[in-house]
Amino acid sequence: MPLGQSIGHVLAEPLTALCDLPSFDTSAMDGWAVAGPGPWALQAGGSILAGRGESPPLEDGTAVRIATGARIPPEATAVIRAEHARTDAGQRLLYADRRVTPGQDIRPRGQECRSGDLLLPAAALVTPAALGLAAAAGYDELAVVPRPTVEILVLGDELLAAGLPYDGLIRDALGPMLGPWLDALGAETVATRWLGDDAGALYRAVTASGADLVLTTGGTAAGPVDHVHSVLRKAGAELLVDGVGVRPGHPMLLARLPARTEAGGEDSPAGHLVGLPGNPLAAVSGLLTLAEPLLRGLAGLPAPVPYRAPLRGEVRAHPYDTRLVPVVHRAGYLVPLHYNGPAMLRGIAAADGLAVVPPAGARHGEELEVLDLPWTPS
CATH class of the missing domain: 3.40.980.10 (MoaB/Mog-like domain)
Incomplete structure (x- = not known):
């Protein structure tokens, strides 16, 4: 199924990375790519921008402007954030206001995953975040279980x-x-x-x-x-x-x-x-x-995890059947709602779910299983 149409489905097979993420060393910040110890001579020729091909190697002791997401030039040892650097009056030398450590503010190739890594298992729900991950990992289509x-x-x-x-x-x-x-x-x-x-x-x-x-x-x-x-x-x-x-x-x-x-x-x-x-x-x-x-x-969706919560007040029993009663969550308790007759929707329209009341009825503080409605916040 095309990537954009697969939201809300579940994966029919594991999602594995089709490429390294990131697929090359990239700058994590706007600033300066530097090679070796400073101060660094400013390299002529403009800035390194995102979406460009590989730049020439950066000579030891030099620096070049670089944008977030841009490819790190070969031989660069660190990136200095723009707000942590200054130049001399002649715009020839770059000085760091803080200690520079090798690899700082560089996202190395494969930091998030390597090609072939398992990203999500089969039967995982395709959420908006999963959709973004799949796109980043190189997918245009996803194998999903069709909606019934x-x-x-x-x-x-x-x-x-x-x-x-x-x-x-x-x-x-x-x-x-x-x-x-x-x-x-x-x-x-x-x-x-x-x-x-x-x-x-x-x-x-x-x-x-x-x-x-x-x-x-x-x-x-x-x-x-x-x-x-x-x-x-x-x-x-x-x-x-x-x-x-x-x-x-x-x-x-x-x-x-x-x-x-x-x-x-x-x-x-x-x-x-x-x-x-x-x-x-x-x-x-x-x-x-x-x-x-x-x-x-x-x-292919998993069953919701069952849970119980204490009842506030009482719910009368049915002589021999289980009752399903509309309730809301209030301060850790289940509060039964009125208008819970078979022909009524007023109670369920305001409810978070249905409490499962055994044939014996339920007393204050008794824990009851809850069937949440699809739109109830978890």
Whole structure:
């Protein structure tokens, strides 16, 4: 992939230096290149500038102006910073105001790395700094793991794409939210489609999709218009997770879709389907616990390091399921937020993450595991 497009991907192979860094001895400062002990006779002929070829050797006892990043002339023994040197009245001799040591303010060839050195291991994230390092080391392209592609299918006849709710219709909150959220997880959202409660349309969309992951919203329970299970059976999918003991979000599911036969007769790799509940906060639960780990694996990203933090206050128990409760970090504690019902987004919109509350509930000071949101500062 071209260098500038690889940001946010992970390396598919180790990044090794294609050249020495720096590739020649360079000046670390604007000043004077000198040879031998001083005072030094000023060499005629102007300054040595960055981006120029090799200069003639510097004779012992002489000095020449040099710019930061310029190539050190052969036989030079040190660079004296401009602010640490002075010339005589006739501009013939250079004197140092401080002791000069051999090699000072010279970046020697290969100081940072030698050609062939390992710079970053495979699976390292391509950050802006990694991008700069790769460019400095001579790369124009990087071998990266491709972003997993996702197609979002929003289900529900009651959903509006715009405007205010009316006559039993409600605004769709998940369609606008899921694409950017998935992109923040390292995926590439290729399409967001609104299908309504139509089993035939859902079957055609699922079986025709070429995405690595199909993400559906709603339709995962057992209601009269919940078609996801029947469509998966008809498509020959393998159901891997069918409901989770968590609130909100318990009807979430994960399935492996069968490989599709392409026009040329070749089978495409099997994709996956994550079925999210239709309630917004319940959908977020499924997004964090099923979709995110799957996408991290497909993208080659490491799992986040789990951590725990103490709770401020109490969180009531669910009779038998784990609860996921929106929280913020305050002075070393997890503070539960209000508006944490399955259909609510007000709490999660202000949250840093979801606290994992066991079925027994949680008391003040108890340490709980936290599922951070993709944009939570580490």
